[in-house]
Amino acid sequence: MASAINKLLDWMLSGLGLSVSADSAVGYIVAALIHITLIINLVAVGALVFIWLERKISGRIQDRLGPTRVGGKFGWLQTLADGLKLITKEDLMPDGADGFLFKIAPYVSFAASIAAFIAIPFAGGPYPWIAQHLNTGVFFVVAVLGLEVFGVILAGYSSASKWSLFGAMREAAQVVSYEVPLGMCAVVPVLIAGSMDMVVIGNQQAGLFTNWFIFHDPATFITFWVYLTCATASVNRAPFDLAEAESELVAGFHTEYSGLRWSFFFMAEYGSMLSVSILASVLFLGAWNGPIPVASMLGLTAANGDVPGYIGNLLGLLNVLFKGVVGVSVMIWIRWTLPRLRIDQVMATCLKYCTPIAAVMFLGAVVWQYNLPGRTFFGLLAAPQETFAVDEGWAALPTTTAEPAKPAMVERGAATSLAPRLAANQGRGN
Amino acid sequence: MDAIYWPSVFFLIFGALACGFALAVLLSANIVRMAFYLVLSLAATSGLFFLAGQEFVGAMQLLIYVGGTLVLLIFGVMLTSQERFVNMKTLAGDWVIGMIAGGALLSLLTAAAFSVPEWRGPERAAVENLPIEPNATPIGMGLLGARVDQIGAPADERAGMAGYLFPFEIVSVHLLVVLIGAAYLARAKRRSNPLPTG
Numbered sequence: 001m002a003s004a005i006n007k008l009l010d011w012m013l014s015g016l017g018l019s020v021s022a023d024s025a026v027g028y029i030v031a032a033l034i035h036i037t038l039i040i041n042l043v044a045v046g047a048l049v050f051i052w053l054e055r056k057i058s059g060r061i062q063d064r065l066g067p068t069r070v071g072g073k074f075g076w077l078q079t080l081a082d083g084l085k086l087i088t089k090e091d092l093m094p095d096g097a098d099g100f101l102f103k104i105a106p107y108v109s110f111a112a113s114i115a116a117f118i119a120i121p122f123a124g125g126p127y128p129w130i131a132q133h134l135n136t137g138v139f140f141v142v143a144v145l146g147l148e149v150f151g152v153i154l155a156g157y158s159s160a161s162k163w164s165l166f167g168a169m170r171e172a173a174q175v176v177s178y179e180v181p182l183g184m185c186a187v188v189p190v191l192i193a194g195s196m197d198m199v200v201i202g203n204q205q206a207g208l209f210t211n212w213f214i215f216h217d218p219a220t221f222i223t224f225w226v227y228l229t230c231a232t233a234s235v236n237r238a239p240f241d242l243a244e245a246e247s248e249l250v251a252g253f254h255t256e257y258s259g260l261r262w263s264f265f266f267m268a269e270y271g272s273m274l275s276v277s278i279l280a281s282v283l284f285l286g287a288w289n290g291p292i293p294v295a296s297m298l299g300l301t302a303a304n305g306d307v308p309g310y311i312g313n314l315l316g317l318l319n320v321l322f323k324g325v326v327g328v329s330v331m332i333w334i335r336w337t338l339p340r341l342r343i344d345q346v347m348a349t350c351l352k353y354c355t356p357i358a359a360v361m362f363l364g365a366v367v368w369q370y371n372l373p374g375r376t377f378f379g380l381l382a383a384p385q386e387t388f389a390v391d392e393g394w395a396a397l398p399t400t401t402a403e404p405a406k407p408a409m410v411e412r413g414a415a416t417s418l419a420p421r422l423a424a425n426q427g428r429g430n
Numbered sequence: 431m432d433a434i435y436w437p438s439v440f441f442l443i444f445g446a447l448a449c450g451f452a453l454a455v456l457l458s459a460n461i462v463r464m465a466f467y468l469v470l471s472l473a474a475t476s477g478l479f480f481l482a483g484q485e486f487v488g489a490m491q492l493l494i495y496v497g498g499t500l501v502l503l504i505f506g507v508m509l510t511s512q513e514r515f516v517n518m519k520t521l522a523g524d525w526v527i528g529m530i531a532g533g534a535l536l537s538l539l540t541a542a543a544f545s546v547p548e549w550r551g552p553e554r555a556a557v558e559n560l561p562i563e564p565n566a567t568p569i570g571m572g573l574l575g576a577r578v579d580q581i582g583a584p585a586d587e588r589a590g591m592a593g594y595l596f597p598f599e600i601v602s603v604h605l606l607v608v609l610i611g612a613a614y615l616a617r618a619k620r621r622s623n624p625l626p627t628g
Contacts, residue, residue: 025434028436100463134485135485139493140488140492142493144492146497150469153500154466157462
């Protein structure tokens with residue numbers, strides 16, 4: 001992207017007698033700014049939409065109408081009105097608070113929530129739409145998602161209020177516990193795909209919905225639901241919202257916050273909901289591949305030229321965003337349907353149910369993949385060969401000495417040599 | 431503009447952030463702020479790893495060190511809520527001992543860093559002279575038992591070359607034992623003479 005921007009600048013400035021070289025720093029800075037702007041806007045505008053959606057859905061579930069007035073039909077501008085109200089509110093800080101930490105805590109949460117989107121792809125194929133294409137994208141996203149809790153703990157500690165501190169401690173215990181089953185669930189698609197690269201994982205699920213990893217085998221099917229439970233808990237949503245249990249703790253960790261600082265916590269929460277939903281869609285639900293491969297049927301792939309590839313990526317983006325919004329809607333639906341758990345029930349759900357189930361499903365997926373490699377849709381269909389070519393990045397072990405390994409990652413993997421991969425790495429760095 | 435080598439600039443930025451927040455850990459007296467500065471310092475270090483193109487190591491840094499500091503922070507808040515621990519005053523003797531220990535480590539690391547000849551020239555030349563792109567993949571595959579860096583070696587030399595799978599397994603089992611031991615120590619003790627239950 002950076003070199004394209006440099007070329008564009010070069011073309012625009014050539015009239016003035018200036019020239020920009022293809023690897024000038026300007027292009028990289030502009031490309032980075034574009035990525036950052038897009039991601040921040042996705043989180044911020046997403047929060048606007050999701051808060052409206054939450055009010056509307058909760059209203060319908062409770063047999064109310066929800067917002068109806070602001071912005072004409074359906075009250076779709078209600079969140080904007082709320083935002084304006086929040087900006088005009090007085091920015092309060094308790095007397096005993098640790099001022100520096102109190103002020104910085106909302107930004108820590110928000111920054112951690114945004115950082116996860118850096119490695120999340122929004123469209124795949126050979127030219128994926130992703131801010132930073134990481135080899136170990138899944139690992140990065142899981143690592144960053146665990147950092148949002150820092151803001152919550154800092155907020156709880158620095159507020160100098162026992163309700164806040166209780167909320168923060170509960171949140172800490174909950175997030176640290178739920179990271180374990182969440183990571184185990186995320187590993188299952190990784191081991192099936194043979195890669196931690198989210199673009200590779202998404203591309204392997206191309207084709208009909210039968211290729212989605214949720215339908216790969218019974219273990220992944222169960223893993224998906226465990227993942228959904230753990231993701232709901234790790235973004236601190238009801239029925240796991242112990243950190244802000246309003247019936248016991250006033251408002252938990254954000255009791256003392258008001259105005260725009262308070263809203264930053266909520267933007268972070270909705271941003272995290274969207275990122276775990278998109279992560280679920282990439283890992284289990286086919287990422288940018290719809291249930292029926294419309295884009296490739298119509299020839300909208302990068303193989304047929306730049307413009308069709310671009311339109312195909314646009315369809316992929318719509319797919320990813322649609323799956324993300326559906327995931328968030330399911331979380332909203334769960335929140336307004338189930339009663340809140342007690343703290344011991346939350347812990348028991350994690351340690352006695354989610355973790356053992358995830359561990360057993362991990363073993364199940366390993367055994368299934370070992371015995372039925374190259375099959376999909378619960379082992380009923382043969383997987384298309386090209387979608388299961390794993391780019392391991394080095395030449396396969398010479399078969400003269402090593403007996404052909406049954407796990408078949410090496411045997412089935414594309415035997416690419418190191419040199420072309422390095423060239424590809426250097427090419428895609430921007 | 432081409433005279434500026436941007437990776438060096440970013441290296442200096444991240445390095446200054448890491449060192450600055452490390453100093454802040456040292457100079458701050460409040461334990462929670464210390465933990466917060468430590469988090470920022472470690473995050474800047476992971477930024478250095480990302481800058482070097484080692485995403486896996488960088489993400490590992492975030493997950494283990496930054497996430498580990500989270501637990502430290504929680505203990506800091508939970509266990510030291512008494513007034514005399516929240517704001518710590520360091521005694522003069524502690525300063526001296528700390529300076530000696532830290533200074534010894536610093537001098538050792540400095541000497542080690544400057545003993546690598548490639549690190550003393552201009553950075554750009556060192557980067558461009560690298561034979562292949564440095565990558566954490568060989569280490570990861572070595573932990574799984576495949577030495578991909580030795581793949582070109584003749585078959586008789588490669589026999590018995592199992593990578594780092596064995597030490598990896600030993601460490602894993604060791605950690606499992608530690609976990610079980612911790613769970614055993616932490617579990618609620620049964621009464622030695624339980625009341626008969628109906």
